[in-house]
Amino acid sequence: MGEFDGLVAVVTGGASGIGAAVVAALHERGARVAALDLQAVDDGDGLLGVRADVTDDASVRQAIAAVVDRFGGLDIVVNNAGIGAQGTVEDNDDAEWQRVLDVNLLGMMRVSRAALPHLRRSRAAAIVNIGSIAATAGLPQRALYSASKGGVAALTRAMAADHLAEGIRVNCVHPGTADTPWIGRLLQRAADPDAERAALEARQPHGRLVSPQEIAHAVLYLASPLATSTAGAGIAVDGGMQELRLRPR
Template sequence: MTGFEGIVAIVTGGSSGIGAATAVMLHEAGARVAVLDRMVGADPRLSYKVCDLVDRDSVDRAVAEVAEELGGIDVLINNAGIGAVGDIAANSDDEWRNVFDVNVLGIARVTRAALPFLKRSSRAAIVNTSSVVAKIGVPQRALYSATKGAVLSLTLAMAADHLSDGIRVNAVLPGTADTPWVSRLLADSADAEGAAESLRRRQPMGRLVTAEEVATSIVFLANPQSMSTTGTLLLVDGGMAGVRVPVAG
């Protein structure tokens, strides 16, 4: 993929999983890429800024440093997020606040800090990472689904608000992806292989989505060649939301 020559991109949560795959893909397409994460990654081609999305000062400082060092900001990938397991009664009030603080307010903080720079760009784009669970009911994901539903709605509102600023805003909605969070979820299960098979079977394609597949869709939405694409919610879910297949037997 090409089209990112001269573009400066920020990827939050870019030290692992979908974020890392996206950061590398953007770099290989010609962008200069800064990763905002609590952990510093190991790819020498990328610029890493230690940043805590629940801390406004940390976010403002990291975004300003990227803009100064790389000469502005053209693309923002709001990818960072944390998971939660359980039904409506399973998570404490503190966990609800924390997951919303990262998954939703984190997007607000980073976007707010980046907005003055994005407004100066002629190729500005924002891509948010939502989830297929924002559109369909999945057991034991009440809190997580609530935050990702908020990200979906926020994406559409942002697309409307910033159309006149020349900033395109879209989102990807991954299905269950092969990421470190899912790996930890399986490791904590009493029957890891059985849980893994259950995750694979609930996606019609019969396998987990890869981080690279989601990254490809993110990069497509961020690409200046997609100038007429805004307010789009792109499913990368192995058919989970839209395909129904007969149950064997």
Template sequence: MSGQVEGLVAIVTGGASGIGAAIARRLHEEGAQVAVLDRDPSGADERFAAFTADVSDRASVDAAVAGVAERFGRIDVVINNAGIGAQGDVTANDDDEWARVLSINVTGIARVTSAALPWLRRSPAAAVCNTASIASTTGLPQRALYSASKGAVSALTRAMAAHHPREGIRGSAGHPRTPAPPRGGGRAGPAAGP
């Protein structure tokens, strides 16, 4: 990545902790100006601009992205990393949990990218990268809902990568390894990671 993000403004959702925080640090080390969007940005590195945003809420996302644009005057890179985990087979999660996980892990990507698109279209080096998971391509036990959500992220990313290059916006996805569920399975956890 050396030199590729120098001087660019990058948004990282879920960037106050975990994989998102590591991504934000790396972008900063490579010369990007970083804006972290997180439900609780209090843990974000003080070198980054931090904005409160819940990716499951369009108004919250729109306000945070507008805040980034106002502060920096541009948005060049969006890293859609915010996500939550879920454990269990297809019987383990009720309809409300399915809706919640899909809203955060999948529709959240659409919300953030949609809000940032007007700025990305103006950038000479625009890129969107979505955090998928190895669970999107490999069958994992006790990960039905989570795998379905990350499979949707992979499909959404392919659609974005096919459409947005005509606007000068590259699309890609990362596929980190998913932690194994505890022995014996279990219900949805608060955040099993991307």
């Protein structure tokens, strides 16, 4: 028996990277899990793939309704869907700002808003948002992305304050640079992918990229009904990047 037995979870962006790792970890611990994504996700025993676009309110509401119809309720929401952006504040036009904020910030709002009526009926309701080291530290060439994830951090605290009295805990995980498909695509476009990867690894005090499974482990702690006194928190999974100042090797 696991602490997630009998619970139903939704993970946005659940088809790959961090989202897929979270889906697998929750399912392994006993939850029935729905992966919401633009990409197809195969159904399985206790697994449901639902096509959803977090920038479309109707799509989000239909997806949440499909999950509740299939599993009979909803207990956990992991807001993971997100897209990246590079550049200084000069480099992205208005359309790109709107596109990234629509996915990374407003997408979390839409999913949470659709899920709240069902979470209020849960005995172990939790929302976990995926933030970023970019929300807590100034990184070069990440102005738009940092703004979106800074909004996620602030939204997490506000939602935690609004909904704790209803029995709904809201928390956030702030990954460092993670070994995900998006980072893989960035490396492929670099002039020297090996040198760029080495630079990203060296930026993190433990000397490597963060794995999706490590991030999923933090998500599971925050989503767990055993963590009932953790609310409004932001957990860094960044190899010490935010808090440590080590001497160069």
